[in-house]
Amino acid sequence: MNLLNISGSPHVHSDESTKKIMWRVNLALVPALLVGIAYFGVSALLVACISVASCILFQWLIEKFLLKVPSTIGDGSAVVTGLLLAFNVPATLSMMWIVVIGALVAIGVGKMAFGGLGKNPFNPALVGRVFLLISFPVQMTTWPDVSKVKFFGLDTVTGPTPLGLIKERGAESLGKMPQIWDMLTGYIGGSWGEVSAIAILVGAIYLLCTKVISWHIPVSFIGTAFVFSAILWLVNPIHVGVDPADGAEKLMGFIDPLTTILTGGIMLGACFMATDMVTSPMARSGQLIFGFGCGLLTVIIRNWGAYPEGVSFAILLMNSVTPLINRWCKPKRFAC
Amino acid sequence: MTQQILIAVLVLGVIGAFFAVVLYFVAQKFKVVEDPLIDEVAEVLPGANCGGCGKAGCRAFAEACVAQGNLDGLRCAPGGDAVAQKIAQLLGCAVEQGEPQVAVVRCHPANCGDKRRSNYDGLKSCAFQNTVYTGESGCPFGCLGCGDCVDACQFDAIHMDPATGTPVVDEDLCTACGACAKACPRRIIELRNKGKKNRRVFVSCVNREKGAVAMKSCANACIGCGKCAKVCPMEAITISDNLSYIDFTKCIACRKCVTECPTHAIVDVNFPSPAVKPAPKPETPTAAEAAK
Amino acid sequence: MKTFKMGGVHPEENKISNDAAIEVMPVGKQMVVLMNQHLGAPATPVVQKGDKVKVGQLIGEAQTFMCANVHSPVSGTVLKVEPVKDAFGLAKPAVWISVEGDEWMETIDRTPDIKRECPLEPKEIVAKLKEMGIVGLGGATFPAHIKYSVPDGKKAEYLIVNAAECEPYLTSDYRVMMEHAEEICIGVSILRKALGVPNAYICIESNKPLAIQKMQETARGFEGIVVEPLKVKYPQGAEKQLINAVTGRKVPSGKLPIDVGCVVSNVGTCFSVYEAIQKNKPLIENILTVTGKKLPSQHNYIVRIGTTYNEIIKHSIGELPATTGKVISGGTMMGKAVVNLDAPTVKGNASVLVMDEAEARRNPETACIRCGKCMNACPMGLEPYLFSSLVKTGRIEEAKEHNILDCIECGCCFFSCPANKPLTDEIRLGKNRVRAMMAAKR
Incomplete structure (x- = not known):
């Protein structure tokens, strides 16, 4: 007979594991991946493969040679980081090598420098993405025109993104804005993984059903962005007006709330990046505050900031206050 | 231009002077009078904050020294006599020379591996395992092997031996601060005098069970037979609760007890040739019981 | 259906021994009775080597406040009064008895008749609980006479009978309800009288519909007994959670249930209260589940206290399967892993649960991902x-x-x-x- 095992109670476990959670997130990203490849062609697939492969490679190298600890690449967290990083960049030829640098920053600086999975204060994929955005502003904002992409062609015709159009404030931009249906399915310009709201929502529903995420962060994030932009839009809806400074015709006012939440990275950010367990608050009340902050900051950055898109910055900023939120938002004690 | 510079200098000067006066009074008001001797004593201490002295850290120890004015009952084990001398000089008092000590693990490393009766699968902490059950060896007094002592050591002087699952003390690094002894939930580790040329004799067992019961969990258990006490020329050995204990202040390391012990529970270290052949298994447990 | 407000999990229920009727385990050749079978100080042995004892005779007396009497589960001769190693390998004071025949104390009523009327006054009931060594059988083995003497200035309003049995695998409470429903209801009425509370609530998780039905039918014949079905959620049977589920009250930090006017009693305890008060039978038997996914058969037994784990295993399944990884006394969530199978069982042991090596081993620890x-x-x-x-x-x-x-x-x-x-x-x-x-x- 075997030796008897002895431990304190409990003697059973729910069978949940970090590995399962991470691979569920990966599975939930597949619909967005497929839609991205369908619209942006083989270059999107290449960006994804390169990003994921380099994330795994860097994590393995760092664990093996720098930290000298057993490798944890099997837990799938590097794959999540790789996929999210790839989703956040344009599917262009120059990204094939730039994304490798992003992966190094994401894994090396964003995660392993803090001690690996679970100890990073910021979402690693966003650290990588923001690093690239600041270091390679031209390449990172050169978007392929989705209507002119050839599936197997690597060189692309560039086109605008909806948020870029609004930021330019050109009088003719309003007419070029995509239809709601195109924004839902993802037939718009932008980072190839975040274009399709429907594909992202399918993944998010899967994560909700498997209890990997709770509804609190996505709902409060998207809800806040919707309500805040609705207020702005009601006060001053978008229109073509004359700029009193130089007398030229320009876009004025604020974009409508539906376009706000369907363009840019709000859907992907709210469902997959703000909900990253490591960098978001643990208590439900804290999660609501976190989502509220993300939504508010996103709309502020979009309307008054230098960048057309603010989801990455908003989430990173809220990541930095997560420890404070955790300290403040305690669960309700049973016996007090 | 000159005027502007002048105004700036004047304004800044006045503000500076004003706050200087304010700060002066605030400093007077909230002044904390602290004996400068405390800083000097703290400077002499090793600064490891090991807590071996029973104080919260080195600074707290320095405060206690200065408050007391002498070193009675206060000893910094890591610093040893050298530090004690320096503090005594600072305080202007005499200090007794203490015998250098070392941590000694009183659980036999041999024969534990093959006597494992269970597999502990819980939190890696001796303090916790001790509340769950006897431990893997089945000996309710023996080493639990989770390394609470290793975690407690600030000097990297104690390590688990992977072959035996019991800790081994590095005599050169050990400062006898006693942190490991405090961390051990079973009080297996004891501070004993280092002895001449580091040669020591001690009972490597703390099992207080009756001989036959103790032998069931470990072949090298002390069965309290008392043979060692009979041969000891210095009357250094006492038997209580089925357990022998050698008083290190009386022991002259003659090693008579080592050869006499039927279970080889008494261990000698750093002697040039072993007094007994390292035969960890006793011949017949019944003989040992009969002796009782 | 009611349940507690926050938290909780849903472990696999695994009530595979549900349908095994309670069997009587034969008495072995030698019994070792621990003096410390309850929360608090050990009882003081009142017998010596060579003394003849009968079943139900007092052998350990409670001499301090937090203590309970211990009675002999067998008849025979006292071999020695010496420590024995308990289930965790630790030496505990005990009385060793060699079994001779099965001679019971004359005071004990061994007839199968059910006695419904209880003429005793509340104080007398509590005194008798103390005399009979009754302890709570829900796991904590809290001495019953302390629980049922309500301190001055406090008033009990609810008697909550814990029949949730939320622990996976355990079925002993379920079997007692199915086979001794009337005795339980009498026991509950006795406790209701001892506390002077208007209503008693028997709380059963909804995964035991037959037990709910049985208890509801039986409780109709009794005044002031309400059967309260509860949602299935672990730890429904934890004292504070159960009070919260039934009354909505919350026991404050560091306080006892009586501070919010509640007394919680396990359903098994109610059965032993019936036997003690109406039949003069001290607590000398456990109702115990022998279960495990890999065992050839599942059992529920009535076992004399002091029977060793090995004797129970030998009688029920012969020997442990080769792949056994853990033996647990109690359920999988709060039970204790047993290391010494030669140890005697004690009051409150609810099961011998055998887990397979693969099921028992904990997975290696990884980094916390702050999932909350x-x-x-x-x-x-x-x-x-x-x-x-x-x-x-x-x-x-x-x-x-x-x-x-x-x-x-x-x-x-x-x-x-x-x-x-x-x-x-x-x-x-x-x-x-x-x-x-x-x-x-x-």
């Missing part, structure tokens, strides 16, 4: 992940401020942790440290 699952599973609204780091870094004072002592050690945090961190173990260690710190301060 432990926090959301905690039925006490605590933060297990925080205690883990506070205890590791020795910040005991802070752990106390975060109410670590409120933890009921239900195990929901470890159960739900995807990183397999031994959170419950760490919290227990932390609680010990906090108590040591508080004792040192005093």
Whole structure:
């Protein structure tokens, strides 16, 4: 007979594991991946493969040679980081090598420098993405025109993104804005993984059903962005007006709330990046505050900031206050 | 231009002077009078904050020294006599020379591996395992092997031996601060005098069970037979609760007890040739019981 | 259906021994009766080597307040009064008896008749509970006479009978309800009288519909007994959670159920109360489940206290399967792993649960990913992940401020942790440290 095992109670476990959670997130990203490849062609697939492969490679190298600890690449967290990083960049030829640098920053600086999975204060994929955005502003904002992409062609015709159009404030931009249906399915310009709201929502529903995420962060994030932009839009809806400074015709006012939440990275950010367990608050009340902050900051950055898109910055900023939120938002004690 | 510079200098000067006066009074008001001797004593201490002295850290120890004015009952084990001398000089008092000590693990490393009766699968902490059950060896007094002592050591002087699952003390690094002894939930580790040329004799067992019961969990258990006490020329050995204990202040390391012990529970270290052949298994447990 | 408000988990129920009727386990050749079978100080042995004892005779007397009497489960001769190693290998004071025949004390009524009327006054009931060595059989083995003497200035309003049996695998309470429903109801009425409460609530989780039906039918014949079906959620049977589920009240930190006017009693205890008060039978038997997924058969037994684990295993299944990885006394969530199978069973042992090696082994610990699952599973609204780091870094004072002592050690945090961190173990260690710190301060 075997030796008897002895431990304190409990003697059973729910069978949940970090590995399962991470691979569920990966599975939930597949619909967005497929839609991205369908619209942006083989270059999107290449960006994804390169990003994921380099994330795994860097994590393995760092664990093996720098930290000298057993490798944890099997837990799938590097794959999540790789996929999210790839989703956040344009599917262009120059990204094939730039994304490798992003992966190094994401894994090396964003995660392993803090001690690996679970100890990073910021979402690693966003650290990588923001690093690239600041270091390679031209390449990172050169978007392929989705209507002119050839599936197997690597060189692309560039086109605008909806948020870029609004930021330019050109009088003719309003007419070029995509239809709601195109924004839902993802037939718009932008980072190839975040274009399709429907594909992202399918993944998010899967994560909700498997209890990997709770509804609190996505709902409060998207809800806040919707309500805040609705207020702005009601006060001053978008229109073509004359700029009193130089007398030229320009876009004025604020974009409508539906376009706000369907363009840019709000859907992907709210469902997959703000909900990253490591960098978001643990208590439900804290999660609501976190989502509220993300939504508010996103709309502020979009309307008054230098960048057309603010989801990455908003989430990173809220990541930095997560420890404070955790300290403040305690669960309700049973016996007090 | 000159005027502007002048105004700036004047304004800044006045503000500076004003706050200087304010700060002066605030400093007077909230002044904390602290004996400068405390800083000097703290400077002499090793600064490891090991807590071996029973104080919260080195600074707290320095405060206690200065408050007391002498070193009675206060000893910094890591610093040893050298530090004690320096503090005594600072305080202007005499200090007794203490015998250098070392941590000694009183659980036999041999024969534990093959006597494992269970597999502990819980939190890696001796303090916790001790509340769950006897431990893997089945000996309710023996080493639990989770390394609470290793975690407690600030000097990297104690390590688990992977072959035996019991800790081994590095005599050169050990400062006898006693942190490991405090961390051990079973009080297996004891501070004993280092002895001449580091040669020591001690009972490597703390099992207080009756001989036959103790032998069931470990072949090298002390069965309290008392043979060692009979041969000891210095009357250094006492038997209580089925357990022998050698008083290190009386022991002259003659090693008579080592050869006499039927279970080889008494261990000698750093002697040039072993007094007994390292035969960890006793011949017949019944003989040992009969002796009782 | 009612349930407690926050937290909780749903472990696999595994009530595979549900349909096994209670059998009587034969008495062995030798019995070892521990003197410490209850919460508190051990009883003092009142027999000596060579004494003849009968079944039900007092052999250990409660001489301090927090203590309970111990009676001989067999008839025979006292071999010795010496410590024995308990299920965890630790030596405990005990009386060793060699079994001769099966001669019971004359006072014990062994007829199968059911006695419904109880003429005793509340004070007399409590005194008799003490005499008969009754302890709570829900796990804590709290001496019953202390629980049922309501302190001055406090008033009991609810008697809650805990028949939730939320622990996986255990079926002994279920079998007692199915086979002794009327005796239980009489026991509940006796306790109701002892406490002077208007209503008693028998709480059963809804995964036992037959037991609910049976108890409802039986309770119709009794005044003031309500059967309360509850949702299936672990730890429904934890005292504070059960009070919360039934009454909506919350026992404050550091207080007892009686402070909110509640007394919680296990359903098995009610059965032994009936036997003690109406039949003069002391607590000398356990109703015990022998179960495990890999066992050839599942059983429920009535076992004399002092029977060893090995005797129970031998009689029920012959020998343990070769792949056995763990033997647990109690359920999988709060039971204790047994290391010494030669140890005698004690009052309150509810099961011998045999787990397979693969099922028993804990998975290796990985890094905490701050998912907060432990926090959301905690039925006490605590933060297990925080205690883990506070205890590791020795910040005991802070752990106390975060109410670590409120933890009921239900195990929901470890159960739900995807990183397999031994959170419950760490919290227990932390609680010990906090108590040591508080004792040192005093």
